[in-house]
Amino acid sequence: MKTLAKLLTAAALSTALLAGPAFAAGKAKNAQDIDFSFEGPFGTFDRAQLQRGFQVYKEVCSACHSADLLHYRNLGESGGPEFSEAQVKAIAAEYEIQDGPNEDGEMFERPGRPSDKFKAPFTNANEARAANGGAYPPDMSLITKAREGFHYPWYVSPFIKMWTGNGGPEYVHAVLTGYSDPPEKEAANAPEGKSYNAYFAAGPWISMAPPLSEDGVEYSDGTKASVDQQAKDVAAFLAWAAEPKLEERKSLGLQVMIYLIILALLMYLVKLKLWRDVEH
Amino acid sequence: MSGHSTYEPKNPVAKWFDKQLPILSMSHDFLVFPTPKNLNYLWTFGGILSMCLVIQILTGIVLAMHYTPHVDMAFNSVEHIMRDVNYGWLIRYIHQNGASMFFIAVYIHILRGMYYGSYKSPREILWILGVIILLLMMATAFMGYVLPWGQMSFWGAKVITNLFSAIPFVGDWVVTLLWGGFTVDNPTLNRFFSLHYLMPFMIAGVVALHIWALHIPGSNNPTGVSVKSGQDTVPFHPYITMKDLFAAIVFLILFAFFVFYKPNYLGHSINFEVADALKTPEHIVPEWYFLPFYAILRAIPDKLGGVLAMGGAIVVLFFLPWLDTSRVRSAKFRPIFRQFFWLFVINVFILGVVGANPAEGWWIIVGQFSTAYYFLHFLVIIPLVGMIENPKPLPASISESVLASQPKGEPAAQPAE
Ligand code: HEM
Numbered sequence: 001m002k003t004l005a006k007l008l009t010a011a012a013l014s015t016a017l018l019a020g021p022a023f024a025a026g027k028a029k030n031a032q033d034i035d036f037s038f039e040g041p042f043g044t045f046d047r048a049q050l051q052r053g054f055q056v057y058k059e060v061c062s063a064c065h066s067a068d069l070l071h072y073r074n075l076g077e078s079g080g081p082e083f084s085e086a087q088v089k090a091i092a093a094e095y096e097i098q099d100g101p102n103e104d105g106e107m108f109e110r111p112g113r114p115s116d117k118f119k120a121p122f123t124n125a126n127e128a129r130a131a132n133g134g135a136y137p138p139d140m141s142l143i144t145k146a147r148e149g150f151h152y153p154w155y156v157s158p159f160i161k162m163w164t165g166n167g168g169p170e171y172v173h174a175v176l177t178g179y180s181d182p183p184e185k186e187a188a189n190a191p192e193g194k195s196y197n198a199y200f201a202a203g204p205w206i207s208m209a210p211p212l213s214e215d216g217v218e219y220s221d222g223t224k225a226s227v228d229q230q231a232k233d234v235a236a237f238l239a240w241a242a243e244p245k246l247e248e249r250k251s252l253g254l255q256v257m258i259y260l261i262i263l264a265l266l267m268y269l270v271k272l273k274l275w276r277d278v279e280h
Numbered sequence: 281m282s283g284h285s286t287y288e289p290k291n292p293v294a295k296w297f298d299k300q301l302p303i304l305s306m307s308h309d310f311l312v313f314p315t316p317k318n319l320n321y322l323w324t325f326g327g328i329l330s331m332c333l334v335i336q337i338l339t340g341i342v343l344a345m346h347y348t349p350h351v352d353m354a355f356n357s358v359e360h361i362m363r364d365v366n367y368g369w370l371i372r373y374i375h376q377n378g379a380s381m382f383f384i385a386v387y388i389h390i391l392r393g394m395y396y397g398s399y400k401s402p403r404e405i406l407w408i409l410g411v412i413i414l415l416l417m418m419a420t421a422f423m424g425y426v427l428p429w430g431q432m433s434f435w436g437a438k439v440i441t442n443l444f445s446a447i448p449f450v451g452d453w454v455v456t457l458l459w460g461g462f463t464v465d466n467p468t469l470n471r472f473f474s475l476h477y478l479m480p481f482m483i484a485g486v487v488a489l490h491i492w493a494l495h496i497p498g499s500n501n502p503t504g505v506s507v508k509s510g511q512d513t514v515p516f517h518p519y520i521t522m523k524d525l526f527a528a529i530v531f532l533i534l535f536a537f538f539v540f541y542k543p544n545y546l547g548h549s550i551n552f553e554v555a556d557a558l559k560t561p562e563h564i565v566p567e568w569y570f571l572p573f574y575a576i577l578r579a580i581p582d583k584l585g586g587v588l589a590m591g592g593a594i595v596v597l598f599f600l601p602w603l604d605t606s607r608v609r610s611a612k613f614r615p616i617f618r619q620f621f622w623l624f625v626i627n628v629f630i631l632g633v634v635g636a637n638p639a640e641g642w643w644i645i646v647g648q649f650s651t652a653y654y655f656l657h658f659l660v661i662i663p664l665v666g667m668i669e670n671p672k673p674l675p676a677s678i679s680e681s682v683l684a685s686q687p688k689g690e691p692a693a694q695p696a697e
Binding site: 041074141145146166168250252256260261263264267268271274275279280 | 317679
């Protein structure tokens with residue numbers, strides 16, 4: 001299946017090249033395909049990778065990007081990074097969460113609990129914009145489902161995407177690793193405070209300075225924290241954040257499929273037997 | 281259902297009950313209902329559609345228990361269903377993909393009718409009721425798609441409701457009524473939710489009429505030849521029930537494939553972003569099942585003209601029974617019509633592709649051609665072919681056609697499904 005997908009991709013890419021500039025104009029570049037562990041009908045998340053990805057999110061991205069749909073408790077739930085209960089409590093407790101009002105009618109701060117939502121870096125959109133040169137750092141909870149890394153011509157797109165998906169996690173990886181010097185003719189009109197990134201959907205100029213650096217985080221499992229590795233890890237983490245029931249869905253799906261196929265066979269036999277004496 | 285039932289309950293209590301409310305004899309008549317024995321698997325889609333409606337209503341009721349129809353909360357309440365409600369992701373994915381499955385089934389069902397001439401006398405009312413169901417389904421699905429309040433929900437609602445402003449004189453008033461204000465906003469979401477909950481039950485009502493109207497003449501069949509004697513039929517139960525059940529399970533396999541393995545394949549990525557009235561998406565595209573009609577809408581450069589053409593594309597179906605001049609029902613015996621039928625199907629596919637692409641360059645021309653051909657098919661080709669075509673000789677009866685096809689092994693060629 002992987003090879004088939006690769007073949008289709010190759011075919012599509014070559015036609016895309018032939019189809020030429022009309023198609024490429026105004027579109028972000030195609031993200032590099034990554035063999036994530038959670039792809040395919042049996043794919044599951046790699047726990048260690050999700051934990052590393054969370055670390056990157058926490059230490060880097062969460063300075064600017066919220067993830068409003070996540071709660072700290074999710075980090076310990078099955079099918080996710082599966083931190084231990086104690087770890088989840090410790091992570092939550094690192095944050096000061098506003099609560100209240102108390103008996104005196106005052107709001108107060110207290111350490112976070114697993115049931116709290118991920119604390120957002122800014123209290124409102126204007127504050128977020130003001131801190132980021134006018135650009136809004138979007139919420140990351142659903143980013144891998146809301147963006148597409150792969151763009152193919154219309155006549156192959158539905159077929160390829162049946163295998164490869166939309167490339168949302170690949171998009172995140174591509175944006176994080178895809179900074180480059182602008183082409184000669186674009187360099188002249190570079191907007192103030194923006195970087196060139198050919199993979200950014202609303203690009204090519206992006207208001208996010210390259211957030212990752214070589215060994216910018218220190219992985220406790222000994223994995224080398226290259227920029228590429230961090231980008232992959234955080235992309236995987238965000239894929240889980242967007243689809244936390246992925247593992248439950250696929251494993252239930254397998255059971256349902258087997259059940260339905262056996263049932264269909266049995267029903268077919270019943271139907272055959274019943275209709276055997278009827279000429280039809 | 282026509283005439284008095286011959287059924288007499290044996291049990292005295294049942295007898296007493298049935299005399300006052302003849303549900304028992306009605307159900308009995310349903311079960312023994314004589315059905316042509318040569319039906320192929322295309323006839324199983326009626327049952328599949330009923331199953332789809334039940335699935336949508338059941339999953340919908342559960343969703344409605346957890347959903348909040350407010351612009352500030354709708355999007356997150358759907359995500360709450362996906363994340364925190366037990367098996368909420370399953371219910372939601374079934375409902376979401378169920379809409380697509382419903383339309384796959386209904387389009388096959390309609391094309392079956394067009395191929396075998398099931399809309400022709402004595403089944404015109406049955407056909408018209410079907411077209412009404414299609415319209416109600418479209419309205420229901422459109423309003424349902426607005427509920428999660430993503431970017432495409434919002435902008436789709438905006439584009440489609442705006443169309444009504446093209447209606448002369450009352451247009452603006454209608455649009456304000458749909459919106460409940462001066463733009464798509466919270467009142468719009470609230471009324472769409474209310475109507476989205478109501479309409480499936482209206483569909484259920486029309487389905488009941490549809491089935492009633494079916495039980496007067498009985499089912500058509502692949503030969504299009506009317507039932508002549510008891511030889512031609514089998515009782516509905518167990519013969520048709522078991523066959524329908526088998527087909528429904530095969531259909532569920534496809535359904536489950538999407539729900540469990542490709543739940544978002546048929547949707548739009550951009551709908552995972554919450555609605556933003558200040559940020560117009562680059563391409564506003566409806567769900568796949570509306571694409572051919574969307575292409576027809578955009579083929580006409582004039583707004584009112586586009587709306588009329590899109591509406592006309594469905595309204596023309598109401599008149600199909602009288603546009604068709606052929607004496608013969610089934611395309612099996614209509615060599616010329618059969619080819620035009622497939623051209624029509626291909627043309628609808630082309631319209632779908634056009635609808636999915638931006639209205640620019642070649643797409644405009646292809647869209648206009650295909651739109652013209654769509655209407656040409658109904659308004660010119662169907663009446664003309666019926667008049668000039670020389671149908672092949674019809675079998676004397678269903679039984680005879682079955683016997684004639686036996687020596688060759690399988691029953692006479694059935695279109696692939
Ligand atoms: C003819 C049957 C029906 C069709 C074709 C239909 C179609 C749809 C569609 C296309 C959506 C948007 C899916 C999404 O993106 O989430 C939707 C959402 C929804 N529908 Fe229905 N529906 C039907 C029946 C019902 C019924 C009977 C109810 C309630 C009793 C219901 C309740 C809901 C709710 C609460 C949502 C929003 C939640 C969500 O987006 O998942 N639906 N429907």
